Amino acid sequence: MPEGDTIYRSARALQRAIGGKLCTGFETGLAPLARVNDDTPLAGRTIEKVESRGKWLLVHFSGDLILVTHMLMSGSWHLYRTGEKWWMGRDRMRAAIFTADFQALAFNVPVAEFHTARSLARYSQIPKLGIDALSDDYTVERGVQSLRTYGAEHPEAEIAVVLLNQRVIAGLGNVYKSEVAFAAGVNPFRAMSTITQQELEVMAEVSQKWLKVNVLDGSSATGRDGIVTYSGNRRTTGASDRAERLWVYGRQGQECRRCGALVQMRKQGEQARSTYWCPGCQPWVATPGQSTEAPVGRMLKLTGPRRKVGC
Numbered sequence: 096m097p098e099g100d101t102i103y104r105s106a107r108a109l110q111r112a113i114g115g116k117l118c119t120g121f122e123t124g125l126a127p128l129a130r131v132n133d134d135t136p137l138a139g140r141t142i143e144k145v146e147s148r149g150k151w152l153l154v155h156f157s158g159d160l161i162l163v164t165h166m167l168m169s170g171s172w173h174l175y176r177t178g179e180k181w182w183m184g185r186d187r188m189r190a191a192i193f194t195a196d197f198q199a200l201a202f203n204v205p206v207a208e209f210h211t212a213r214s215l216a217r218y219s220q221i222p223k224l225g226i227d228a229l230s231d232d233y234t235v236e237r238g239v240q241s242l243r244t245y246g247a248e249h250p251e252a253e254i255a256v257v258l259l260n261q262r263v264i265a266g267l268g269n270v271y272k273s274e275v276a277f278a279a280g281v282n283p284f285r286a287m288s289t290i291t292q293q294e295l296e297v298m299a300e301v302s303q304k305w306l307k308v309n310v311l312d313g314s315s316a317t318g319r320d321g322i323v324t325y326s327g328n329r330r331t332t333g334a335s336d337r338a339e340r341l342w343v344y345g346r347q348g349q350e351c352r353r354c355g356a357l358v359q360m361r362k363q364g365e366q367a368r369s370t371y372w373c374p375g376c377q378p379w380v381a382t383p384g385q386s387t388e389a390p391v392g393r394m395l396k397l398t399g400p401r402r403k404v405g406c
């Protein structure tokens with residue numbers, strides 16, 4: 096699943112290439128979009144702004160028309176120079192926006208709709224998104240507040256499922272979910288009612304920090320011409336070695352980089368998403384507040400992967 100930082104990067108790359116430019120053409124394989132384009136053509140409108148909101152990507156056209164797409168599991172936006180060959184087949188193209196210099200193409204997006212500012216405001220899903228960890232108005236306090244509010248209403252909800260819930264904090268995907276819980280020393284299966292204020296603060300803080308780091312990391316990759324890449328090179332450990340990029344995600348059965356225990360994986364939540372954790376660094380806590388006495392609850396000292404010496 097594209098993570099929030101991926102969609103943020105896509106939106107930023109699209110904004111740089113086609114933001115403020117004149118739309119010279121529009122193509123789509125979706126009948127509802129085609130009908131709008133027939134009635135009120137996009138060609139001739141200005142592309143006022145491209146933005147991301149959590150996992151949604153919005154393209155604002157002049158004349159109060161907004162193309163709204165959601166990536167879900169398979170969708171992606173590609174950017175090509177005019178005349179460049181597409182990397183995916185036309186049969187998978189859902190929407191194509193043309194300017195004098197660029198082609199912006201949405202492939203396999205399961206949701207693609209036109210909205211006006213008014214219908215967007217009424218649209219049930221986007222306004223309900225939680226605070227976007229990449230937005231300028233995100234603060235640790237607001238992140239914590241959002242988690243606390245949800246936890247008060249859903250005390251039994253498991254923390255990693257809540258981290259993935261885009262209506263609580265928007266932007267975290269399945270990779271960061273496991274990494275953020277690890278950073279706070281929180282077992283991902285703990286109920287919200289057991290999570291301490293301090294743990295919430297750590298998770299709210301690293302959520303923002305790591306998403307931002309990965310957005311910055313990607314700036315050079317998306318700055319070049321051509322395709323917006325989704326090479327899974329996000330990292331949280333600070334290590335530049337590809338094999339040491341992440342603390343626990345995708346590392347089932349391998350030694351924890353911090354304590355050496357074997358990283359575990361279990362499917363979690365209604366969607367049975369893979370959750371990775373270290374049983375040593377993220378011990379099970381079943382009782383509210385218990386964790387304040389345990390050696391968890393503050394950010395684990397994450398100083399980079401342990402190096403094996405002499406072997």
Ligand SMILES: [Zn+2]
Pocket residue numbers: 351352353354355356373374375376377
């Ligand atoms: Zn560990």
